[in-house]
Amino acid sequence: MKLLTVDDSKTMRQIIQGVGATLGYEVLEAEHGLKALEVLRKSADEIAVIMLDWNMPGMNGLEVLKIIKASDDWKHIPVMMVTTESEKGHIIQAVRHGAIQYVTKPFSPEELANKILESLGMGEL
Numbered sequence: 001m002k003l004l005t006v007d008d009s010k011t012m013r014q015i016i017q018g019v020g021a022t023l024g025y026e027v028l029e030a031e032h033g034l035k036a037l038e039v040l041r042k043s044a045d046e047i048a049v050i051m052l053d054w055n056m057p058g059m060n061g062l063e064v065l066k067i068i069k070a071s072d073d074w075k076h077i078p079v080m081m082v083t084t085e086s087e088k089g090h091i092i093q094a095v096r097h098g099a100i101q102y103v104t105k106p107f108s109p110e111e112l113a114n115k116i117l118e119s120l121g122m123g124e125l
């Protein structure tokens with residue numbers, strides 16, 4: 001199984017890739033929402049967890065989340081929001097639309113690793 005990071009920041013995608021690698025997961029990358037949907041159309045069966053940025057050009061993370069959760073093929077995949085948006089209103093909206101974790105940037109690699117493991121239904125490190 002693989003992880004998918006959707007983030008317009010290359011640096012952030014690299015950090016997330018590093019954390020995924022320490023957990024033994026290959027991390028697929030998408031730099032915006034449309035690309036994420038393309039990756040899902042091809043590879044949804046292989047994706048164990050999706051990590052979604054909020055602020056991206058084009059569709060924002062919440063819009064991508066809504067599309068994923070409206071799809072019978074994709075809605076079972078756990079989605080974590082990984083974002084600088086730390087307002088309570090944003091968190092509530094994301095959870096209401098089916099996000100199972102909310103990680104605010106900046107995060108420590110260990111924190112992200114633990115949230116990924118929780119999303120996978122595994123214990124903490």
Ligand SMILES: [Mg+2]
Pocket residue numbers: 007008009053054055056
């Ligand atoms: Mg962003």
